[in-house]
Amino acid sequence: MTPPHLPVPQPGSAAPTGGGPAAFDAVPALDGELRFDTAALDAASTDFGGMVRLPPAAVLGAGSVEDVATMVRHCRERGLKVAPRGQGHSTNGQAQVPSGLVVDLGALDAVEIHDDTATVQAGALWSSVVRASLARGLTPPAFTDYLELSVGGTLSAGGLGGQIGHHGTQADTVRELQVVTGEGEIATCSPTVRPDLFRAALGGLGQCAIITRATLSLIPAPRxxxxxxxxxxxxxxxxxxxxxxxxxxxxxxxxxxxxxxxxxxxxxxxxxxxxxxxxxxxxxxxxxxxxxxxxxxxxxxxxxxxxxxxxxxxxxxxxxxxxxxxxxxxxxxxxxxxxxxxxxxxxxxxxxxxxxxxxxxxxxxxxxxxxxxxxxxxxxxxxxxxxxxxxxxxxxxxxxxxxxxxxxxxxxxxxxxxYPIGSVPLTKDDWVRHFGGFWDEFEAARHRYDPDGVLTPGQRIF
Ligand SMILES: Cc1cc2nc3c(=O)[nH]c(=O)nc-3n(C[C@H](O)[C@H](O)[C@H](O)COP(=O)(O)OP(=O)(O)OC[C@H]3O[C@@H](n4cnc5c(N)ncnc54)[C@H](O)[C@@H]3O)c2cc1C
Known part of the structure; x- marks a missing residue:
C-alpha cells in the first residue's frame, strides 16, 4: 500500500505549482487570516479519504467573501492554484492543492431563514441549516445522509439523498448563488441571471467558481x-x-x-x-x-x-x-x-x-x-x-x-x-466522456470564468 504520507499517483494530475510564503507577500488586508503554520497546512493537506496528502503553501481562513475574491485575484496574478475547502470529506484529494492556497470556508457559516427560503453561507453545515429552519417550522427539502458536510461542498458535488424522488438533488433546491469566479469576481447567478454560471457552478466541482452563498428553498417541516x-x-x-x-x-x-x-x-x-x-x-x-x-x-x-x-x-x-x-x-x-x-x-x-x-x-x-x-x-x-x-x-x-x-x-x-465524490483515478478522456453532452458548455464556462485555470486542481478535470 502507498504510505499515507505520499500522494497516490493519478493520471492527468497536475504537477505541483506555486511557492512558499514569499508568494503571498503584498497581500491586501483581510478580514480572515492567512496561515502558514504546520497545523493549518497539515489539516488542509489531507481529507476523509486519507490516501492523498498534498500540503498547500498557505491556508486562508476566509473571513468574508471579499477575502475569497482578493486571494483568488492574488493567486491568479502569481500563477498559484486555489482549492476551496468545506469539511474535507472528499476521498481522493479533491479539496487539496500542492503548494497552492486552500480557501477554508468554515468560518463563512451564517444562516438566515426567511418565509420559504434560507440564505446560507457556503461553509455552513447542513446540520446548522436544518436546526435554524426547524426553529421556524421549515426544512430544506433534500438532504445528504450525513449532515456535517458543508453546503458549498455538497452543492459542488450535487447532493443526492432519499428525497430525490420528490425534490431532485440538493442542487435542484437552489434558487440563487453568490460565487467568486476564477478571475476573482464576486457574482450573483440564478436560473435567470447569468444562467451559464449558475449551471456550471451547481454540481460543478469548483471548476468555474467558488460558491460563497446559496439561497435554498424551504418547505414546511414534518413533526x-x-x-x-x-x-x-x-x-x-x-x-x-x-x-x-x-x-x-x-x-x-x-x-x-x-x-x-x-x-x-x-x-x-x-x-x-x-x-x-x-x-x-x-x-x-x-x-x-x-x-x-x-x-x-x-x-x-x-x-x-x-x-x-x-x-x-x-x-x-x-x-x-x-x-x-x-x-x-x-x-x-x-x-x-x-x-x-x-x-x-x-x-x-x-x-x-x-x-x-x-x-x-x-x-x-x-x-x-x-x-x-x-x-x-x-x-x-x-x-x-x-x-x-x-x-x-x-x-x-x-x-x-x-x-x-x-x-x-x-x-x-x-x-x-x-457520482464524483469517490476515489477513482480518472483521465481527461474519462472526464470528457463523463460530462457527455454537457462537456462543451462546461469547458466553455471554465474558459470564461476561470481563464487561467486557477480553481480546484484536485478534481483533475482540466
Ligand atoms: C460520511 C459521508 C456521507 C456522505 N453522504 C452523502 C450523501 O448522502 N449524498 C451525497 O451526495 N454525498 C454524500 N457524501 C459526499 C459529500 O457530499 C461530498 O464529498 C461533499 O463534497 C463533501 O462536502 P465537504 O464540505 O466535506 O467538501 P470538501 O471535501 O471540502 O470539498 C469537496 C470538493 O468541492 C470543492 N468545494 C468545497 N467547497 C466548495 C465551494 N464552496 N464552492 C465550490 N467548490 C467547493 C472542493 O474543492 C472539493 O473539490 C458523503 C460524504 C461522507 C464523508
Whole structure:
C-alpha cells in the first residue's frame, strides 16, 4: 500500500505549482487570516479519504467573501492554484492543492431563514441549516445522509439523498448563488441571471467558481416520520420495488442498501412517510410482498440526522480515521440488476472493511433538473455506492482504488456514470466522456470564468 504520507499517483494530475510564503507577500488586508503554520497546512493537506496528502503553501481562513475574491485575484496574478475547502470529506484529494492556497470556508457559516427560503453561507453545515429552519417550522427539502458536510461542498458535488424522488438533488433546491469566479469576481447567478454560471457552478466541482452563498428553498417541516425498513430476496426484487415506489411517489423518502449476512446478502429498503401514523402501515406496505417489515416513529430531526449515531460508532471502532477508498456510481434501471448482482457475487465482504456499507438508492432523473451532476439517460437510475474502509485484514487502500477503477469501467460499459465524490483515478478522456453532452458548455464556462485555470486542481478535470 502507498504510505499515507505520499500522494497516490493519478493520471492527468497536475504537477505541483506555486511557492512558499514569499508568494503571498503584498497581500491586501483581510478580514480572515492567512496561515502558514504546520497545523493549518497539515489539516488542509489531507481529507476523509486519507490516501492523498498534498500540503498547500498557505491556508486562508476566509473571513468574508471579499477575502475569497482578493486571494483568488492574488493567486491568479502569481500563477498559484486555489482549492476551496468545506469539511474535507472528499476521498481522493479533491479539496487539496500542492503548494497552492486552500480557501477554508468554515468560518463563512451564517444562516438566515426567511418565509420559504434560507440564505446560507457556503461553509455552513447542513446540520446548522436544518436546526435554524426547524426553529421556524421549515426544512430544506433534500438532504445528504450525513449532515456535517458543508453546503458549498455538497452543492459542488450535487447532493443526492432519499428525497430525490420528490425534490431532485440538493442542487435542484437552489434558487440563487453568490460565487467568486476564477478571475476573482464576486457574482450573483440564478436560473435567470447569468444562467451559464449558475449551471456550471451547481454540481460543478469548483471548476468555474467558488460558491460563497446559496439561497435554498424551504418547505414546511414534518413533526415526525413513520420510518419503515423492509427486506427483499434479491437485487431484482429490491430495484423493482424501488422503481415502483419512486414512480408513484408513495413515500416521502426512499433509499436502500444490501448487507452481507451468514446466509447471504440481505436487500433492504428504508422508506419514510412524513407525519405518518400506524394507520398508514397497511396502505404503504401490504402489497410489497416484503420478507419483513418494521416501522417506527422518529422525530424529524433525529430522522434526517440518523447517520450521526453510526459515525459515532465507527469513530469509536477506530474505523473513521482509516483510509476510505469510496466508490459511488449511478446506474440506469436497464442494467442495474446485472451489474449489482455480478459485483456482489465477486465481492468478499471482509475485503472491503469492517465498516463498509453498500448503498442502492433509486433516483428519479426527471426530478433532477440541473445539468450537473451527470445522470444516466433513463427515467429511473440507482446510486450504487460501495463505501469501503481499509480496515486491518481488508484489502489495502491501493487494491481498493484499483478495484474502483475496474468497477468504473464496468459502470460506463453498462451506461452508468460515476457520482464524483469517490476515489477513482480518472483521465481527461474519462472526464470528457463523463460530462457527455454537457462537456462543451462546461469547458466553455471554465474558459470564461476561470481563464487561467486557477480553481480546484484536485478534481483533475482540466
Ligand atoms: C460520511 C459521508 C456521507 C456522505 N453522504 C452523502 C450523501 O448522502 N449524498 C451525497 O451526495 N454525498 C454524500 N457524501 C459526499 C459529500 O457530499 C461530498 O464529498 C461533499 O463534497 C463533501 O462536502 P465537504 O464540505 O466535506 O467538501 P470538501 O471535501 O471540502 O470539498 C469537496 C470538493 O468541492 C470543492 N468545494 C468545497 N467547497 C466548495 C465551494 N464552496 N464552492 C465550490 N467548490 C467547493 C472542493 O474543492 C472539493 O473539490 C458523503 C460524504 C461522507 C464523508
Amino acid at each position: 415526525s416520520v413513520r420510518f419503515y425498513t423492509l427486506t427483499f430476496r434479491s437485487v431484482a426484487e429490491l430495484t423493482a420495488r424501488q422503481a415502483r415506489l419512486i414512480g408513484e411517489g408513495r413515500f416521502d423518502y426512499l433509499i436502500g442498501q444490501t448487507r452481507p449476512t451468514p446466509d447471504g446478502w440481505v436487500y433492504r429498503v428504508e422508506a419514510a412517510a412524513y407525519d405518518g401514523t400506524t394507520d398508514d402501515d397497511a396502505r404503504l406496505t401490504d402489497d410489497l410482498d416484503a420478507l419483513s417489515v418494521e416501522a417506527q416513529d422518529v422525530p424529524y430531526f433525529d430522522f434526517v440526522n440518523r447517520l450521526a449515531a453510526m459515525v459515532d460508532a465507527f469513530t469509536a471502532m477506530g474505523e473513521w480515521s482509516l483510509p476510505h477508498p469510496w466508490y459511488d456510481a449511478l446506474l440506469p434501471a436497464s442494467t442495474v440488476n446485472a451489474v449489482v448482482t455480478d459485483t456482489l457475487a465477486d465481492l468478499k465482504p471482509q475485503a472491503i472493511g469492517a465498516s463498509a456499507v453498500i448503498l442502492l438508492y433509486p433516483v428519479l432523473t426527471t426530478k433532477c433538473r440541473t445539468p450537473l451532476p451527470v445522470m444516466p439517460d433513463e427515467e429511473v437510475a440507482y446510486l450504487f455506492s460501495i463505501l469501503k474502509t481499509a480496515s486491518p485484514g481488508a484489502d489495502s487502500a491501493d487494491e481498493m482504488v484499483a478495484a474502483n477503477r475496474r468497477q468504473y469501467d464496468t459502470t460506463v460499459e453498462a451506461g452508468g456514470c460515476w
